Amino acid sequence: xxxxxxxxxxxxxxxxxxxxxxxxxxxxxxxxxxxxxxxxxxxxxxxxxxxxxxxxxxxxxxxxxxxxxxxxxxxxxxxxxxxxxxxxxxxxxxxxxxxxxxxxxxxxxxxxxxxxxxxxxxxxxxxxxxxxxxxxxxxxxxxxxxxxxxxxxxx
Ligand code: HEM
Numbered sequence: 001x002x003x004x005x006x007x008x009x010x011x012x013x014x015x016x017x018x019x020x021x022x023x024x025x026x027x028x029x030x031x032x033x034x035x036x037x038x039x040x041x042x043x044x045x046x047x048x049x050x051x052x053x054x055x056x057x058x059x060x061x062x063x064x065x066x067x068x069x070x071x072x073x074x075x076x077x078x079x080x081x082x083x084x085x086x087x088x089x090x091x092x093x094x095x096x097x098x099x100x101x102x103x104x105x106x107x108x109x110x111x112x113x114x115x116x117x118x119x120x121x122x123x124x125x126x127x128x129x130x131x132x133x134x135x136x137x138x139x140x141x142x143x144x145x146x147x148x149x150x151x152x153x154x155x
């Protein structure tokens with residue numbers, strides 16, 4: 001039997017039209033881990049670098065003598081390393097955080113609710129500067145938020 005070119009074309013168009021949208025609707029692309037969406041270690045270390053620079057130079061935070069003393073015992077490059085490892089691991093990256101627990105490293109700093117708020121504002125400024133999208137910002141704030149009970153020790 002001879003099938004005309006037009007008939008073949010009609011079949012191809014029909015198949016294409018019925019399969020293509022159905023496949024993409026049924027199999028949405030899996031969401032990449034937050035770590036990858038942040039640009040891996042390169043993205044994370046850039047963000048952490050800017051964030052720690054803001055924290056260590058923040059006048060309100062440095063008025064707290066315990067925080068100010070902590071700056072001397074844990075220099076900025078060390079904090080950048082530890083916080084990067086922590087964020088890398090918590091976002092699904094290949095790192096292993098080996099620093100102290102959040103309680104151990106902050107309990108002596110006498111951190112207040114207000115100081116926590118100052119930190120959160122600086123974090124937001126950093127994320128906006130690097131144009132981190134809202135969805136990823138929210139996921140990062142969720143990760144950071146989980147540490148609050150161990151870090152804030154006064155009203
Ligand atoms: C108001 C908020 C915060 C302030 C003022 C603050 C300040 C500090 C200071 C001064 C140190 C050094 C302490 C010392 O050597 O005695 C430190 C350590 C550290 N902080 Fe924070 N921090 C805050 C929140 C956070 C958050 C939200 C995270 C992570 C989610 C974090 C992660 C770390 C890590 C990983 C270390 C190093 C731990 C170690 O030495 O092994 N900090 N922080």
